[in-house]
Amino acid sequence: MAIKSILIIEDDRFIGEMYVRSLKKAGYDVDWMVDGNDGLIAARNKPYDVILLDVMLPERRGSEILQILRGGAQDLIPNSKVIVLTNFDQAEESRLAMEHNADGYLIKAEITPKKLISVIEKMDTGR
Amino acid sequence: MDNGYTKRQRERYVEVEKKSAEDEQLNRFWPHYRRKARFVVLLAQTLVCALIIAVIVIVYPTVPLEAWLLIAVITLIALASSIIAANVILRPLKDLSSALTHVAGEQSPLPPPNLNDSYYTRNQMRPLLKLIYDLAMAEGDGAAAKEDTASDAVSIDVKSELNHTQTGIVMLNPAGEIVYANKSAPVHIDANGKKTLELIFDVDPSIEDWLKERGEHDIHAEHSWRRIASKLTGEEGRRLYDVFVSYEKGSQAEAVISLFDRTDEYQPEDDDLDFIAFAAHELRGPITVIRGYLDTLNDELADKTDGDQRELFQRLIVSANRLSGYINNILNASRFDRRHLKIHMSELSIGDIYETIADDMQMRAVAQQRMLAVDLPDGLPTVAADLNSMSEVMANLIDNAIKYSNDGGTIEVTANVNGDFVEVTVTDHGIGMPANVIANLFHKFYRSHRSRETVAGTGIGLYISKAIVESNGGKINVKSVEGHGSSFTFSLPIYSTVANKLTAHGANNQDFVEHSSDGWIKNHGAFRG
Numbered sequence: 262m263a264i265k266s267i268l269i270i271e272d273d274r275f276i277g278e279m280y281v282r283s284l285k286k287a288g289y290d291v292d293w294m295v296d297g298n299d300g301l302i303a304a305r306n307k308p309y310d311v312i313l314l315d316v317m318l319p320e321r322r323g324s325e326i327l328q329i330l331r332g333g334a335q336d337l338i339p340n341s342k343v344i345v346l347t348n349f350d351q352a353e354e355s356r357l358a359m360e361h362n363a364d365g366y367l368i369k370a371e372i373t374p375k376k377l378i379s380v381i382e383k384m385d386t387g388r
Numbered sequence: 389m390d391n392g393y394t395k396r397q398r399e400r401y402v403e404v405e406k407k408s409a410e411d412e413q414l415n416r417f418w419p420h421y422r423r424k425a426r427f428v429v430l431l432a433q434t435l436v437c438a439l440i441i442a443v444i445v446i447v448y449p450t451v452p453l454e455a456w457l458l459i460a461v462i463t464l465i466a467l468a469s470s471i472i473a474a475n476v477i478l479r480p481l482k483d484l485s486s487a488l489t490h491v492a493g494e495q496s497p498l499p500p501p502n503l504n505d506s507y508y509t510r511n512q513m514r515p516l517l518k519l520i521y522d523l524a525m526a527e528g529d530g531a532a533a534k535e536d537t538a539s540d541a542v543s544i545d546v547k548s549e550l551n552h553t554q555t556g557i558v559m560l561n562p563a564g565e566i567v568y569a570n571k572s573a574p575v576h577i578d579a580n581g582k583k584t585l586e587l588i589f590d591v592d593p594s595i596e597d598w599l600k601e602r603g604e605h606d607i608h609a610e611h612s613w614r615r616i617a618s619k620l621t622g623e624e625g626r627r628l629y630d631v632f633v634s635y636e637k638g639s640q641a642e643a644v645i646s647l648f649d650r651t652d653e654y655q656p657e658d659d660d661l662d663f664i665a666f667a668a669h670e671l672r673g674p675i676t677v678i679r680g681y682l683d684t685l686n687d688e689l690a691d692k693t694d695g696d697q698r699e700l701f702q703r704l705i706v707s708a709n710r711l712s713g714y715i716n717n718i719l720n721a722s723r724f725d726r727r728h729l730k731i732h733m734s735e736l737s738i739g740d741i742y743e744t745i746a747d748d749m750q751m752r753a754v755a756q757q758r759m760l761a762v763d764l765p766d767g768l769p770t771v772a773a774d775l776n777s778m779s780e781v782m783a784n785l786i787d788n789a790i791k792y793s794n795d796g797g798t799i800e801v802t803a804n805v806n807g808d809f810v811e812v813t814v815t816d817h818g819i820g821m822p823a824n825v826i827a828n829l830f831h832k833f834y835r836s837h838r839s840r841e842t843v844a845g846t847g848i849g850l851y852i853s854k855a856i857v858e859s860n861g862g863k864i865n866v867k868s869v870e871g872h873g874s875s876f877t878f879s880l881p882i883y884s885t886v887a888n889k890l891t892a893h894g895a896n897n898q899d900f901v902e903h904s905s906d907g908w909i910k911n912h913g914a915f916r917g
Contacts (some may be wrong), residue, residue, distance in 0.1 A: 275677045348666040348672035350719050370672035370712050373683035
């Protein structure tokens with residue numbers, strides 16, 4: 262599948278804008294939601310190819326969003342890849358739970374937009 | 389005998405007491421009376437039947453056999469119907485006595501009459517039952533108050549006194565519902581008025597599970613939990629309790645829960661741990677943006693900057709990367725200190741580990757005019773290691789070597805097999821250390837007296853590196869000659885030598901590491917220490 266549309270759920274304005282800028286430059290269609298509720302609604306309303314999900318979000322935590330989307334009996338976003346992007350040092354249990362339901366789990370401070378794009382490209386080629 | 393009774397007299401007295409106590413039980417009335425009533429009804433019915441038969445025999449001396457059979461059947465029907473009639477007539481009596489038995493608190497095989505049963509409305513009996521229940525409630529309060537005054541010389545209002553204690557007291561009925569909670573108890577009341585205990589059990593079993601188990605197996609049991617929080621970390625009004633539960637099957641308050649508020653004792657430690665995770669989160673935010681845009685600008689401005697400016701960019705990038713690495717060290721050290729450092733072993737080559745940091749390390753070396761010579765032989769066996777944490781160890785050692793060597797110096801990274809381990813050595817030809825420094829080198833915050841003046845650093849890198857290497861089942865050592873440089877060596881177990889243990893224990897370090905690292909790190913699964 263060719264990855265085209267990307268949803269970013271990120272409350273830090275600088276970080277959000279940085280990803281939006283780089284991903285748009287790289288040719289992706291990007292939507293950006295700032296709070297957890299809007300993020301969840303967006304993820305359910307439109308089939309994105311990739312969802313970049315922060316953990317510490319206002320209104321609704323990333324872990325909760327992921328649980329709703331992927332944790333139930335039915336995968337609500339079967340055609341989307343989810344990459345958790347966080348700077349928060351989560352407890353082991355919650356981190357493993359999120360990793361289980363996500364396709365990637367990355368520390369934001371360790372990932373520059375360039376590296377993020379290469380991660381998405383690797384997903385695209387199915388590697 | 390001091391009270392003048394002989395032993396025999398006293399025994400008799402006790403016997404009579406016991407007997408009269410039994411006699412006074414309300415639940416004895418109904419079975420006894422029903423037996424008597426049935427007997428009377430049956431006797432009367434039998435008498436009537438006998439009279440009729442006698443009359444028939446006198447009037448018709450030759451009764452045919454068929455008629456006798458008929459008479460027998462009719463007699464049986466008459467007896468049965470009189471029993472049924474007696475039951476119907478006696479039901480109000482049964483219900484009244486059963487209601488009285490229940491309000492008196494005695495054991496009864498009969499369920500207490502339900503006021504909402506239409507039977508009572510139809511028979512105009514409801515007010516009677518209601519009166520019994522109402523009287524019992526009024527009487528119950530009075531009796532309880534009387535009992536209190538009787539048992540204590542000074543009258544004490546237990547409920548209000550319990551509201552003054554710092555200890556939370558909660559009582560649960562057999563259905564697990566809260567029937568009493570004092571003021572200090574962490575109880576949440578929802579919109580429907582339903583009360584629930586506000587405790588987060590992140591350990592097994594939870595209080596509900598434990599009580600459920602008890603209901604099936606025990607009559608009397610006790611259990612305690614330490615350090616149970618009322619709310620999630622970071623939420624306002626979070627308290628930490630030691631919880632004690634005693635369970636007594638059949639009591640009205642089947643479970644009595646005591647909650648000892650130990651927040652003052654547990655909180656400071658907890659705050660420290662949370663503080664580090666939150667501080668790291670805050671620090672990483674700006675670092676994300678700095679690293680991200682530096683990388684972006686470095687690319688976008690590549691053909692607009694001259695050599696000098698490009699070097700400044702490299703220094704910015706290296707510094708930002710270092711900062712990020714230090715934060716990882718702090719987080720790892722905090723995880724390790726609270727026994728929360730978990731590693732996930734997989735089969736890796738030393739090259740795999742170095743690969744993740746290669747670009748960064750080369751850049752750091754170049755930015756500080758060092759030569760980084762990495763020579764990892766191709767034929768090395770794979771090791772069992774955690775990729776993330778081991779690459780942080782390698783980065784720490786190379787970063788140290790860069791820091792403590794001189795401009796233009798060479799840092800060598802080599803690897804070799806030694807027994808069941810692959811050893812990796814990072815050598816610098818820098819300032820080195822005297823022997824007395826080496827002894828303290830892996831302690832937290834320790835730095836050589838000389839280096840303190842010339843180089844910056846947190847002094848946490850070697851401490852956490854040792855912790856990580858040993859968690860991976862390896863060892864870390866240092867050789868150093870003052871003025872000539874140092875060489876740090878860490879070892880990792882060859883994968884094939886531990887593959888069996890890894891698959892047996894799963895790919896985390898719990899049991900595996902305990903056996904292979906002198907027990908330095910114990911059970912990482914337990915959050916509390």
